[in-house]
Amino acid sequence: MGRHLLDVAAGHPDFEVARAADRNPATVAALQVDHPGIRFSTDPADVIGSDQLDAVYIATPPATHASFVVPALEAGQAVFCEKPLAVSAADADAMVAAARAGGRAAAVNFSLSDRQxxxxxxQAIADGRVGEVLGVEIRLTFPVWPRGFQTDATWVAGREQGGFVREVFSHFAYLTDRLLGPLVPVHTRLAHRDEASETAAYGLMLAGDVPVHLTGVVGAAGPESYEWILRGSRQSYRLSDWRDLFVAEGKEWRPVELTGELGSEATRLALFAEAVRGEHLHDLADFAAGYRVQQVIEAFHR
Known part of the structure; x- marks a missing residue:
């Protein structure tokens, strides 16, 4: 995600990317070739807290987020941070406190925050088209974990700060929180093999009185699948593979034709630029939302 968002930001009209840091010299060398106009280093201090930079993007492993986010906010920089916000409750508390005290934009990069x-x-919920919300189901299936594009990020495979509950379910926890309100864990369970991250997850949560179920599994034959279903008394909606939306009013699902920009790293960076300029935006996740999601995620790991 760090490399991808760097590529997007380097060509984004709202930003001038001046500096970037990574502690891996090989990563720095490779990225310097692709972006000769950016000053790269292996020292985070060249970016974090610099009075030459208005804002920073942080895509380090989640257990390290607080060590960069807090000093950046204290130095007056705006922060765009990858999810999950943190792993430990103490880190999350420190980050939220720094965001409140600093008064600068502080946002979390949940990919569903600005999706059409x-x-x-x-809007369908607000308009009453859904009717009474009866339940939410989240189903995640992975033939292997980590996924192919994450194999270089070795921490993603470990228990300490990796696993699909943190990496993937966090997006759908945010979505459910956004639409129905904060989630309260009722029963959560993970299955593991040796010291690797979870191979299965089950969770029952409540959003108010609405039951929210998660089932996830690693190692199943077949393709990866990501499915979020909202069951309503008048309409139900199914989001599949992040972008494909379906609606049911009877016994059949039919596709929803979405118009306009579907939402992407580029559109979220545009929203972040507006937040840096002082606007408060509904379609960009703030640290308060990230904090609520982090509490739900870590309930599985307790």
């Missing part, structure tokens, strides 16, 4: 599918279902 999210906004469409949100």
């Amino acid at each position: 599918s999210t906004k469409y279902v949100e």
Whole structure:
């Protein structure tokens, strides 16, 4: 994600990317070739707290987020941070406190925050088209974990700060929180093999009186699948593979035709730029939302 968002930001009209840091010299050398106009280093201090930079993006492993986010906010920089916000409760508390005290923009990069599918279902609930919300189901399936594009990030495979509950379910926890309100864990369970991250997850949560179920499994034959279903008394909605939205009013699902920009790293960076300029935006996740999601995620790991 760090490399991908760097590529997007380098060509984004709202930003001038001046500096970037990574503690891996090989990563720095490779990225310097692709972005000769950016000053790279292996020292985070060249970015964090610099009075030459208005804002920083942080895509380090989640257990390290607080060590960069807190000093950046204390130095007056705006922060765009990858999810999950943190692993430990103490780190999350420190980050939220720094965001409140600093008064600068502090946002979390949840990929569903500005998706057209999210906004469409949100409006359907507000308009009453859904009717009574009866339940939410989240189903995640991975033939292997980590996924192919994450194999270089070795921490993703470990128990300490990795696993699909933190990396993937966090997005759908945010979506459910956004649409229905804060989630309260009722029963959570993970299955593990040796010291690796979870191979299965089950969770029952409540959003108010609405039951929210998670089932996830690693190692199943077949393709990866990501499915979030909202069951309503008048309409139900199914979000599949992040972008494909379906609606049911009877016994059949039919696709929803979404128009306009579907939502991407580029559109979220545009929203972050507006937040840096002082606007408060509904479609960008703030640290308060990230904090609520982090509490739900870590309930599985307790």
